[in-house]
Amino acid sequence: MSAQPHELATYSAQFERYANALTAAERAPRSVQFSRFLASGFPDKHQEDWRYSDLSRLAEQNYEPDVTTADGLPIVLLPDADALVYINGHLQGAPSTSRWHSDTCELPPPATGVDALNAAFASGGLRLRLDRNTKLEKPLQVLFISRAEAQASMSHQRHRIELGDQAEATVLLDFSGGGGERLATHFFDVRLGRGAKLTLYRIQNEAAGGTLVTRIDAKLSRDAKFEALTVDLGGGFIRHDLDVVLAESGAEAIVAGLYAQAKNSHIDNHVRAVHAAPHCTSRMTYRGLVDEKTKAVFNGKVVVQPGAQKTDSEQRIANLLLSRKAEVNAKPDLEIYADDVKCAHGATVGQLDEVALAYLRSRGIAKEVARAMLLRAFALEILDRIEWPALRTRIEAALHLPSELTVDFEA
Amino acid sequence: MKNIESMLLEITNLHARVEEKEILKGLNLSIKPGEVHAIMGPNGSGKSTLSNVIAGREGYEVTEGTVLFDGKNLLDLEPEVRACEGIFLGFQYPVEIPGVSNITLLKAAINARRKHQGEAEIAPNDFLAWVRDRAKLVKIDPKMLSRGVNEGFSGGEKKRNEILQMLVLQPRLMILDETDSGLDIDALKVVSDGINALRGPERATVLVTHYQRLLDYVQPDYVHVLARGRIVKSGGPELAKELEEKGYGWLEAA
Ligand SMILES: Nc1ncnc2c1ncn2[C@@H]1O[C@H](COP(=O)(O)OP(=O)(O)OP(=O)(O)O)[C@@H](O)[C@H]1O
Numbered sequence A: 001m002s003a004q005p006h007e008l009a010t011y012s013a014q015f016e017r018y019a020n021a022l023t024a025a026e027r028a029p030r031s032v033q034f035s036r037f038l039a040s041g042f043p044d045k046h047q048e049d050w051r052y053s054d055l056s057r058l059a060e061q062n063y064e065p066d067v068t069t070a071d072g073l074p075i076v077l078l079p080d081a082d083a084l085v086y087i088n089g090h091l092q093g094a095p096s097t098s099r100w101h102s103d104t105c106e107l108p109p110p111a112t113g114v115d116a117l118n119a120a121f122a123s124g125g126l127r128l129r130l131d132r133n134t135k136l137e138k139p140l141q142v143l144f145i146s147r148a149e150a151q152a153s154m155s156h157q158r159h160r161i162e163l164g165d166q167a168e169a170t171v172l173l174d175f176s177g178g179g180g181e182r183l184a185t186h187f188f189d190v191r192l193g194r195g196a197k198l199t200l201y202r203i204q205n206e207a208a209g210g211t212l213v214t215r216i217d218a219k220l221s222r223d224a225k226f227e228a229l230t231v232d233l234g235g236g237f238i239r240h241d242l243d244v245v246l247a248e249s250g251a252e253a254i255v256a257g258l259y260a261q262a263k264n265s266h267i268d269n270h271v272r273a274v275h276a277a278p279h280c281t282s283r284m285t286y287r288g289l290v291d292e293k294t295k296a297v298f299n300g301k302v303v304v305q306p307g308a309q310k311t312d313s314e315q316r317i318a319n320l321l322l323s324r325k326a327e328v329n330a331k332p333d334l335e336i337y338a339d340d341v342k343c344a345h346g347a348t349v350g351q352l353d354e355v356a357l358a359y360l361r362s363r364g365i366a367k368e369v370a371r372a373m374l375l376r377a378f379a380l381e382i383l384d385r386i387e388w389p390a391l392r393t394r395i396e397a398a399l400h401l402p403s404e405l406t407v408d409f410e411a
Numbered sequence B: 001m002k003n004i005e006s007m008l009l010e011i012t013n014l015h016a017r018v019e020e021k022e023i024l025k026g027l028n029l030s031i032k033p034g035e036v037h038a039i040m041g042p043n044g045s046g047k048s049t050l051s052n053v054i055a056g057r058e059g060y061e062v063t064e065g066t067v068l069f070d071g072k073n074l075l076d077l078e079p080e081v082r083a084c085e086g087i088f089l090g091f092q093y094p095v096e097i098p099g100v101s102n103i104t105l106l107k108a109a110i111n112a113r114r115k116h117q118g119e120a121e122i123a124p125n126d127f128l129a130w131v132r133d134r135a136k137l138v139k140i141d142p143k144m145l146s147r148g149v150n151e152g153f154s155g156g157e158k159k160r161n162e163i164l165q166m167l168v169l170q171p172r173l174m175i176l177d178e179t180d181s182g183l184d185i186d187a188l189k190v191v192s193d194g195i196n197a198l199r200g201p202e203r204a205t206v207l208v209t210h211y212q213r214l215l216d217y218v219q220p221d222y223v224h225v226l227a228r229g230r231i232v233k234s235g236g237p238e239l240a241k242e243l244e245e246k247g248y249g250w251l252e253a254a
């Protein structure tokens, strides 16, 4: 490992201060995690999973664990939704929201790397638990706002979403940044009971100085349905892992994403679907609009375990490279240990269709407008999946996309 | 002597190249408002190249000569500005653009032109009525307009869609590059009616075609033969009939 313990001195000092405030019982498991973090360091390019996303530069940073409770930031709440707001890891507002919040969190088995760092410092966060046959009346918008502090700062949270059998919910994980040097890590544990249905959006619009590592681990029971949609709009260094285990037959995971508009960002999406039971379905559809000096990494993997017959999976990744300085590494991957399966995958990296652009211009449409129309057309595959109008509108506005005209000639 | 002032399009000694290869080699052509010119000529002689150079398509390099439109130097203008000035090119091979609907394209195009002329955007109801009317003329079901541009359209539908765009935009110079190719008799009639509907003293038309049959429906004032990068012969409608009979060989030899 490249990040040697002595290079992590700032983290050790921060951890010592943090651990001193804990009880002995609280401290023990955290210390285990932290020593694992010291031993493994930040992941770097020598690790296959982090090949294009070297985090070892963070070793030299000095992030203060954030302790202030902030307020007064502009917060964009979506209409017809319930909201839960965290600023730099701290729950905002009335305890009425505590219905979905927990101060404490469960720690994973001793981990390595960023997982260990998160586990060492993590506070609680979203804790959504639905009993069987219940439905969250309104979508839940969970805002994670990064606010600039006087010094570089960091926060780490662990969250949990648990839906009982046949329960249903729509949740938006809404990350945004107000500037400053920030490191935030968020781990989400998602458990879906039989026939449960979760629609999970993850939208990220961090500031340029923001380093955000998010990871969603989802486990699906029989006939559960998981729809996840991620949109990356900004950020300095962004790494997102989505791991779905289709644990029982009939489970279905439909995951999609768009990374776009980011300026000079590093955006790495790692998506895995593990088919551990027969008759499960997974769909991965990702689109990238990669401009300026942005570097986008997409790694999609489908694993079909022995016995997972009649697996139906598909991965489709398409990218538009919009500038010479932009970079895309897109890799679909398949590991199949069953013989009666249907698995399709494909990844493309292309450029804006110059012929289409010329056609639109020949009709009088200015180059910039024509370009935006084509970008919108490309992103449509993902945007069309957003079944929450206010959210879709907000994303389209953030992308500066022209609106599409719909008319009804029957009228 | 030609009277430059009264010309709508005035092309003088035009040389143009594509990928280092000279295609147009000193072409001259003058078109007055109200006229219909047919351009015929062998495959690869440069007819589409000429159309694209007038429309301002990227990838064509003009090395010599001038193109004036209404007295303005066209070669200085971006393709979208030329369109807003009133030049319309009906493409030989219209492209499909999934994700951008026909109706969105039409509205963006109309409003771009209005903006260029310093006018306000068209009112939604006026726009719909205008488009619905023109669609009827070319027998396009308005429902098809909600689909992506030319997406899944048949060859004939694509050509009719080009004519629809032209009718909606009301250009001053219409250049139709083999819009008649691949059409059945009924579609040819529809397309011809569309072109004739726009004929008028202010507008001019350039028909690039290989076939006399279009010229039966849309009577040209002049017929030109483009070969080896220049106009090698010009005449009246009878020239087209002569070409249909004799081919181009007798001109090549000349
Ligand atoms: N983008 C291009 N790259 C290379 N060569 C080209 C390109 N466009 C045109 N050409 C060449 O220029 C010449 C003229 O082509 P053009 O399409 O103008 O002919 P045309 O008269 O329209 O022929 P047709 O009757 O077959 O439509 C041809 O030799 C063609 O191969």
Ligand SMILES: [Mg+2]
Binding pocket: B047, B048, B049, B092, B177, B178
């Ligand atoms: Mg041609």
